[in-house]
Amino acid sequence: xxxxxxxxxxxxxxxxxxxxxxxxxxxxxxxxxxxxxxxxxxxxxxxxxxxxxxxxxxxxxxxxxxxxxxxxxxxxxxxxxxxxxxxxxxxxxxxxxxxxxxxxxxxxxxxxxxxxxxxxxxxxxxxxxxxxxxxxxxxxxxxxxxxxxxxxxxxxxxxxxxxxxxxxxxxxxxxxxxxxxxxxxxxxxxxxxxxxxxxxxxxxxxxxxxxxxxxxxxxxxxxxxxxxxxxxxxxxxxxxxxxxxxxxxxxxxxxxxxxxxxxxxxxxxxxxxxxxxxxxxxxxxxxxxxxxxxxxxxxxxxxxxxxxxxxxxxxxxxxxxxxxxxxxxxxxxxxxxxxxxxxxxxxxxxxxxxxxxxxxxxxxxxxxxxxxxxxxxxxxxxxxxxxxxxxxxxxxxxxxxxxxxxxxxxxxxxxxxxxxxxxxxxxxxxxxxxxxxxxxxxxxxxxxxxxxxxxxxxxxxxxxxxxxxxxxxxxxxxxxxxxxxxxxxxxxxxxxxxxxxxxxxxxxxxxxxxxxxxxxxxxxxxxxxxxxxxxxxxxxxxxxxxxxxxxxxxxxxxxxxxxxxxxxxxxxxxxxxxxxxxxxxxxxxxxxxxxxxxxxxxxxxxxxxxxxxxxxxxxxxxxxxxxxxxxxxxxxxxxxxxxxxxxxxxxxxxxxxxxxxxxxxxxxxxxxxxxxxxxxxxxxxxxxx
Amino acid sequence: xxxxxxxxxxxxxxxxxxxxxxxxxxxxxxxxxxxxxxxxxxxxxxxxxxxxxxxxxxxxxxxxxxxxxxxxxxxxxxxxxxxxxxxxxxxxxxxxxxxxxxxxxxxxxxxxxxxxxxxxxxxxxxxxxxxxxxxxxxxxxxxxxxxxxxxxxxxxxxxxxxxxxxxxxxxx
Numbered sequence: 001x002x003x004x005x006x007x008x009x010x011x012x013x014x015x016x017x018x019x020x021x022x023x024x025x026x027x028x029x030x031x032x033x034x035x036x037x038x039x040x041x042x043x044x045x046x047x048x049x050x051x052x053x054x055x056x057x058x059x060x061x062x063x064x065x066x067x068x069x070x071x072x073x074x075x076x077x078x079x080x081x082x083x084x085x086x087x088x089x090x091x092x093x094x095x096x097x098x099x100x101x102x103x104x105x106x107x108x109x110x111x112x113x114x115x116x117x118x119x120x121x122x123x124x125x126x127x128x129x130x131x132x133x134x135x136x137x138x139x140x141x142x143x144x145x146x147x148x149x150x151x152x153x154x155x156x157x158x159x160x161x162x163x164x165x166x167x168x169x170x171x172x173x174x175x176x177x178x179x180x181x182x183x184x185x186x187x188x189x190x191x192x193x194x195x196x197x198x199x200x201x202x203x204x205x206x207x208x209x210x211x212x213x214x215x216x217x218x219x220x221x222x223x224x225x226x227x228x229x230x231x232x233x234x235x236x237x238x239x240x241x242x243x244x245x246x247x248x249x250x251x252x253x254x255x256x257x258x259x260x261x262x263x264x265x266x267x268x269x270x271x272x273x274x275x276x277x278x279x280x281x282x283x284x285x286x287x288x289x290x291x292x293x294x295x296x297x298x299x300x301x302x303x304x305x306x307x308x309x310x311x312x313x314x315x316x317x318x319x320x321x322x323x324x325x326x327x328x329x330x331x332x333x334x335x336x337x338x339x340x341x342x343x344x345x346x347x348x349x350x351x352x353x354x355x356x357x358x359x360x361x362x363x364x365x366x367x368x369x370x371x372x373x374x375x376x377x378x379x380x381x382x383x384x385x386x387x388x389x390x391x392x393x394x395x396x397x398x399x400x401x402x403x404x405x406x407x408x409x410x411x412x413x414x415x416x417x418x419x420x421x422x423x424x425x426x427x428x429x430x431x432x433x434x435x436x437x438x439x440x441x442x443x444x445x446x447x448x449x450x451x452x453x454x455x456x457x458x459x460x461x462x463x464x465x466x467x468x469x470x471x472x473x474x475x476x477x478x479x480x481x482x483x484x485x486x487x488x489x490x491x492x493x494x495x496x497x498x499x500x501x502x503x504x505x506x507x508x509x510x511x512x513x514x515x516x517x518x519x520x521x522x523x524x525x526x527x528x529x530x531x532x533x534x535x536x537x538x539x540x541x542x543x544x545x546x547x548x549x550x551x552x553x554x555x556x557x558x559x560x561x562x563x564x565x566x567x568x569x570x571x572x573x574x575x576x577x578x579x580x581x582x583x584x585x586x587x588x589x590x591x592x593x594x595x596x597x598x599x600x601x602x603x604x605x606x607x608x609x610x611x612x613x614x615x616x617x618x619x620x621x622x623x624x625x626x627x628x629x630x631x632x633x634x635x636x637x638x639x640x641x642x643x644x645x646x647x648x649x650x651x652x653x654x655x656x657x658x659x660x661x662x663x664x665x666x667x668x669x670x671x672x673x674x675x676x677x678x679x680x681x682x683x684x685x686x687x688x689x
Numbered sequence: 690x691x692x693x694x695x696x697x698x699x700x701x702x703x704x705x706x707x708x709x710x711x712x713x714x715x716x717x718x719x720x721x722x723x724x725x726x727x728x729x730x731x732x733x734x735x736x737x738x739x740x741x742x743x744x745x746x747x748x749x750x751x752x753x754x755x756x757x758x759x760x761x762x763x764x765x766x767x768x769x770x771x772x773x774x775x776x777x778x779x780x781x782x783x784x785x786x787x788x789x790x791x792x793x794x795x796x797x798x799x800x801x802x803x804x805x806x807x808x809x810x811x812x813x814x815x816x817x818x819x820x821x822x823x824x825x826x827x828x829x830x831x832x833x834x835x836x837x838x839x840x841x842x843x844x845x846x847x848x849x850x851x852x853x854x855x856x857x858x859x860x861x
Contacts, residue, residue, distance in 0.1 A: 579800065579801070580797070580800075580801075582774065582775065582776055582797075582801045583797075584794075585793070585794030585795070585797045585798050586794060
């Protein structure tokens, strides 16, 4: 217990020091000082998370408390395995992003860039601190305080580069601010209902009181939580801020937003759903499953056809959050059907996928930032040829892409394998609905996995391989050491998670067992109640009898490759000749002849045109003589279909209403005085009644 | 579908019966290099991938090549197959006198083919410029640009001669 308190105290110290450094240190050294302190802050959070995952905290024990001035405004900090996992996620991603940021926020001559200003570094420290507060929050007030600090700080960070990219950044900021605050209102509403019902603000008290809540209250809380936390997590149709805000934020901020902040939406759903409201609700589980499946499919489809690198990564975040929600939803459905062991495996899969996604998405965003800094370009159609000019960045992006595509020897593969096992074996639970829903979920998962491979092959192949398609790409140079170190940190964690998942799985079992209702809250986890057992470095699923040994696969691969290479060197006839690439015998190949990102994705775009609905504009200009065409102009814009179909009409109607309401304010003082008089009259009449 | 089946039954087999096998090593009438290059295994074990290059022909030879790969003479039954890229080719089939514009592409095609590769000069124009000898646009014979292993005389050569030349390489 004292370890937790000490770590919490050190964490607060580091956060304050980082904030002060952001303001006080002179410009020349600001990035280094503030970046190092934020990295320490993240690292301490990760250590605290690891301590909690290892089960060293007494369950439901309060680590720190502060009595607030009003009832229900107490701030309580409590660290259990579930919050430990999210502390680990936040800590690893923030530490890597901060190390990366020490060089990214500095221009080559040493002066700070737009993202190295005092505001930005202070906001970054506050952002990480807010997220960590949400993870350790043990009372509703602490949770909401941390949530709002996180939201405001991230808004400031999104608006960092408003001077260079006015329109896109301000648009992104507006959408982000609007949706975040509406989500906060929904979360506030959910907590308010729970606190009113329980009469206390502490999360333990909420859990005990929620057992006696009527169905109406449960449905209301569930709906509000789904809207509020779903919009933060990026669930379709509340995801529209994601592809706008993540590309415009500075890259190290995008990494933390995608890797850690959207996960806190999932954390909120896990706290309010399985933890507080209990495992009883099958409808809630089915709703999560459906939302997750829709997000996964829609997200990866948009990622496949995206030509902006960071927009592709942002949509891929939507897809992965969808997969996590499929796991959570399946866990709920199975737990309410009585299959607590399978439900625990489902939660382990979902939690492992949040950890894996944080590492590989963070790495991908940092690498994209490295590319942006070197070339000034985010458009895949104009990149290319970077593998020879930026070998480290290309290799690290390749590792991230392999993990994101969920291919073997990546860490995405381990969590998707677990999820697939649960869905395939989950058909035994009760009900016709489950028997129909689980195979459908398997089909969605399979389609998403295939499309994810296509999306990341496109991102890596078109962005890094072949030849440079534009002048900016030709002038690329490798990133400085600090940026490579930050990326390397995440790549190392990907390697550990991919090859030896048994390192984290016992901790995840503890978190999942609590959620799946295998043990009452407050009891320590028993050894043989674990569902996903570590087997050496790999995993074994106890009720199903399935095994996964990535370390064995890696060792075999290295052995076979090494054997073949040795045999080729011993018995082969090595003969190297230089040759020109075949260009049909005519002129040399130019980059104009390469695949572009648009052409690579065009077959898929045609197949899914009804879902994606691109805006196409074709203009044929003829000379005065008919049939003699002077020019053909074709323009295609791939916007967000949900935004165009659902949000635009509502926003247009709102604007029309606002326009008409302007007639209420004609500018004449007499009218305003008349309004005040009428209001006074109304109040007097109302009071006297 | 039924109409096709009925037509197939009515017309029957179009392909002519296979004539006797020519000796492996080629009936070449005095090419600059007798027989085939050293590295090329005899007969290419029954299959050869052919890349055709028109270096400046009148298209008469091309029509005969099309006939040779058609249903009547069917060169594919002996293992010869037309491929699109010289990277996949074992044999480059050149027709026509080499014009100035096609000299460099012909050299690049030959350079792009993986070794061992054989070159067949098809028709009188490929062998010695034929009726176009001395024209202002003609650079020379095929043997002046790339080394030739096998020649097929004729203007144009009959499809049976083309098939016999390919069979001498595949050994089938």
